[in-house]
Amino acid sequence: MRYLNPSDALELVPQPLAIVTAGDPDRPWERGGMAAAWVSRVSWTPPLVAVAMARERYTYRLVRKYGGFVVHVVSRRFLKMALEVFGSLSGAAVDKFEVAGVKPARAEAVTAPVIPGAPVVIECRFVGEYEVGDHVLVVGEAVRAYSQPGEEPVVWYDSSAAEIRKLTG
Numbered sequence: 191m192r193y194l195n196p197s198d199a200l201e202l203v204p205q206p207l208a209i210v211t212a213g214d215p216d217r218p219w220e221r222g223g224m225a226a227a228w229v230s231r232v233s234w235t236p237p238l239v240a241v242a243m244a245r246e247r248y249t250y251r252l253v254r255k256y257g258g259f260v261v262h263v264v265s266r267r268f269l270k271m272a273l274e275v276f277g278s279l280s281g282a283a284v285d286k287f288e289v290a291g292v293k294p295a296r297a298e299a300v301t302a303p304v305i306p307g308a309p310v311v312i313e314c315r316f317v318g319e320y321e322v323g324d325h326v327l328v329v330g331e332a333v334r335a336y337s338q339p340g341e342e343p344v345v346w347y348d349s350s351a352a353e354i355r356k357l358t359g
């Protein structure tokens with residue numbers, strides 16, 4: 191047994207990897223999205239999902255402005271886009287959809303952009319937010335969802351990061 195730095199140990203808890211989008215899909219400067227690993231279901235009834243977002247994220251601003259967001263589960267096919275575009279660039283500086291070469295569709299039940307072809311897409315209506323340390327826990331109710339069967343979701347944890355980055359190269 192060896193002791194770990196508790197904060198480092200939390201990096202070893204497997205997380206999903208999602209792209210969370212928000213805004214008006216038809217207006218390039220009013221749409222955005224970010225890679226997010228801190229995404230979890232937090233209630234059965236109603237079906238609630240929480241995303242921990244740093245307050246300075248452009249995506250957070252769009253969630254608050256438009257009252258909704260879309261969680262896209264990422265498969266290997268979307269990994270490079272998730273890491274190098276949605277997880278690295280700022281929506282305040284670039285239209286990430288244009289950079290990624292993606293024409294976003296309109297979400298059906300909320301105002302938000304959808305990345306076509308993502309293996310699982312969950313549209314969420316904003317229901318509340320909670321201060322949690324240096325992040326804001328943004329909570330939404332899953333109101334519509336659809337899937338593109340056949341692709342496995344990526345699991346994100348620190349020791350797989352190097353391996354995953356190799357796959358994106």
Ligand SMILES: Cc1cc2nc3c(=O)[nH]c(=O)nc-3n(C[C@H](O)[C@H](O)[C@H](O)COP(=O)(O)O)c2cc1C
Binds near residue numbers: 224247249272279
């Ligand atoms: C694998 C990965 C996971 C991430 N998870 C989160 C997260 O859960 N919460 C968060 O606030 N930022 C997270 N980020 C950082 C944002 O995706 C990144 O800062 C992004 O550029 C923010 O874009 P925006 O300012 O346009 O919203 C993650 C980045 C990566 C690469």
